[in-house]
Amino acid sequence: MTRYIIRRLLQFVPVVIIATLIVYALNFLMPGDPIRALAGDRPMSEAAMETIREEYNLNDPFLVQYGKYVWGIITAGDFGSTFSGRPLSDIIAQRLPTTLMLAAVTFSIQAVIGIIAGILAGLYKDRFIDRLVQVTTVIMVALPTLVIGFLLQLIFGLNLDWFPIAGTRDGLVSYILPGIALAAVSTGMAARMVRGELVDALQSDYVRTATAKGLSRQRVVLRHGLRNSLIPVVTFLGADLATLLGGTMVIETVFNIPGLGAMIVDSIKGQEGTVVVGIVTLFVLFFVTINLIVDLLYALLDPRIRYE
């Protein structure tokens, strides 16, 4: 088990190197001159622009640029800075809590609503509640996150005025609409998954055995049916928590939330490679760590799986 974890941790190294290299390369390949874009309409002397280019190694060939970037991280812990001179670590420290908050709200909605809806649908298969869940979840899965975001803003923000439309000034309440929008697809998928797994489990031989043992219906369902049907759902939700960060790019932009996702979008527009790569690396690390935890959790929940 320990050996397995160490091996998985060692795999982080190539994953991070390859991921950063790809992001860095994509950024390098983007057309246009970031410094000229930065200057905008203001007049800027060629010399001044050249100084900035030198400072950010923009004149070097790609691999040299990347090498200098990695070297800076290794030797000085310097993740670089924005063109305006703010160190990246500063930006992350400021924006990470916002994104984590959004992720937490989203994940809670997915897990709680998704699992409860799935259980109800599975227990009352083919009844009204099941049909309701089935139809609702299809809509949730089919609508793009962006559209759901706008719809929520329009209905619950603008027309009903129940929730703030943008920003994070109102604390937890400000995260509810973006959280719902970001959670919608996965909540629908989780609910359908729980339903399917529960229906299968309730028809399984071991649930029949549990009934034959003279256990109460409640005990049969909770201890024998549900326990098993939630195992794959845990995996799904875990893996989804990791991909959720990608979704923050869209939703933070739509709801004007000053998190890391919105920062990535802005930095891509401004061709600030250092920032994009820095935040993406953070997301990648988060992704692989969550996946490792999910795999370990899976082994814990299902004794048939053991990592040697």
Place this chain on the structure above:
Amino acid sequence: MDAAQPTSRKSPAKDETMTSSSTAEPLLEVRDLQVEFRTKAGTAQAVNGLNVTLHAGETLAILGESGSGKSVTAQAIMGILDMPPGHIAGGEIRYRGEDLLQMPAERRRRLRGMSISMIFQDALSSLNPVLPVGWQIGEMFRVHRGMKRREARQKAVEMMERVGIPAAEKRAGDFPHQFSGGMRQRIMIAMAIALDPDVLIADEPTTALDVTVQAQVMRLLKQLQEEFNMGLILITHDLGVVADVADKIAVMYAGRVMEASGVYSIYSSAAHPYTRGLLASIPRVDGADERLDAIPGLPPALTDMPPGCPFSPRCAFATDRCRTERPELREIAEGHTAACHYAEDFITAEEDPA
């Protein structure tokens, strides 16, 4: 069938228990049981008017092909039929005189596992894959006897030792997939007999096992049955298993009992052509015939039963009467019933070979 006296009397001790039990009230009496499955293709009549009786210490084998309704019968007795689509259309299942079908659900649930319990064919899928076996056996004691966790575990280990699982103490924490097929079936047995039930239903308990292990498991079942004086219903399609352990046999076909009697009369003087066909299909070691005699054709679809004898389409001796008039199960000798218009002819033909 009711009057069938246990014919297997191997020891004086056993003889005594069997005589006393068979004069006493039967443990289990199934009267005219009818089970239907309502499907889109129509109503499938899985069990049509089944009658069987079981006494303490007695082994009743229910024999039949796949789809003959033997497992459905077992599930109906246990009360674990999937309803819907399953539906008990009529009849009675009396346990110690009380009709299980009329009983309040809660009372019936308490009887399950405690007084009537069941062993399934595939122990791997029938045991919960994510719970330790000791926990699963112990659950019987916790739920029905209100025992504490530690005490229940101790009892579970005792049960595991009783069914011959080596190093039971150590293995109680293991999961089903960590055991061999035979050991898993022993765990199922331990779970089923944990609370000393009166009736044990074994639904093809050895079908999924290696031949060598089959014999061990059957021996264990037989031994435990004698020890606990249980009534055992053995559901099987294996005639070899039946001959060893059963006291009486009911041969099922298309949801009906075709023939029922003590075990020896079935083998020595089978009266129903279907039973005869089954017996002829047993491979012989002496190799008198090179080819096995298989019964031609397939059982009828349960949604579309022929009007006469359900076996008539496959029966070599079927007459017009067979195809139009359904033969009732009737007594043809003491303790020997058969559902065939010409049952007596078959027996007589056997007795004086012309």
